[in-house]
Amino acid sequence: MPDTFRRYLREKGSFTDAQVDVIESLARARMVKRKQFILRAGEVCHYHTFISNGCMKLYRLGETGEEHIIKFAIEDWWISDRQSLLSGEPSDSYIVALEDTDVLQWTNAEFERLFKEVPEFDALFKRLISKALDASQDRVFGNISYTAEEKYRAFLEKYPGLMGRVPLHMIAAYLGVTRETLTRLRGRRPA
């Protein structure tokens, strides 16, 4: 893979080469095998994780053990349990690789240092969190106002790249319907 992260930074902000070097110099590169966890419930989330290649999911378990998927993340996405990462409290979530995945990781302390030393990085993250909040509120709106079928269509429009890459039963766990229901509403009108 080419240097996804450098390309990402250049695309999302205006960083000097020196700044990119600083940011990258603090990163840990890591390869995560399919089905390998980088976070389990009960553990503290230690890293901000950038995905340079591959795919992961973040989920929690329901009372009877069902997976409820909070988010998928692929190339150019960040993933972490922010609540645990910022507070230092144990997480209630799991993060696992759905494919062999290459990531870059920073501790929160390193991030705080980067925010101070590289104002543009601080600005970038403000934009990211802000956009994530908007996206999350859009999802809440979808959850409370769409039918199962509309949620599925909205999902396809928003994450076309995940179709085929993520099994359908996980999309069901993301939408909040059973896999059987997803199968049936797909059958009602093929895409």
Added chain:
Amino acid sequence: MPDTFRRYLREKGSFTDAQVDVIESLARARMVKRKQFILRAGEVCHYHTFISNGCMKLYRLGETGEEHIIKFAIEDWWISDRQSLLSGEPSDSYIVALEDTDVLQWTNAEFERLFKEVPEFDALFKRLISKALDASQDRVFGNISYTAEEKYRAFLEKYPGLMGRVPLHMIAAYLGVTRETLTRLRGRRPA
């Protein structure tokens, strides 16, 4: 009302009196009557709004005209359509007062200026947005994993202050169920 906003700032961060003055000096104070809108779909959202007293809701309309409530806000809460406010694009949401409400308002340009001049204000807002994102993701989790009844109980636990202050049919519109369903699940509470 005493100066809710000064108390709020002192409670949420460590501001000098001079800083509080700067922040307050840029604010517009405004009284909003019950049922009066401060934002309608199609308009651009111009202000970050702090509620010193009263109650508002932010909602969007579904295809057949039903209200879907994205959030309630009371004293010490901020409310705005961030998407529109930051982008300058027309909003797709409505913000309306549920009671006579006193607010303070700042444009985004004023906020940007405050972020630069008062670093502690910048830090406060980072924390707020971050917490809002966590809360929104918790709500998504609730939406996809709880039954209607569990959602209602979770709502009561999370916003005990809104019971009695907000009509039940709005709570239904927040939870994503019909008012009839909410009535019925409330009725079948034995304990």
Added chain:
DNA sequence: CGATTCTTTGAAAACAGTCAATCTGTGTGG
């Protein structure tokens, strides 16, 4: 009061969930 606004109720229809079985494709080991 009279007029909204809000809440509740009933009955039927639409919808999603459950349980159990089957079908499909994939990959592994013999």
Added chain:
DNA sequence: CCACACAGATTGACTGTTTTCAAAGAATCG
């Protein structure tokens, strides 16, 4: 190359919940 196991997807019959539609009871307010 085949047999088998496995994960994923589908189907059917059934149950349970939620919506819809229609109506009628409370509560609130000018």
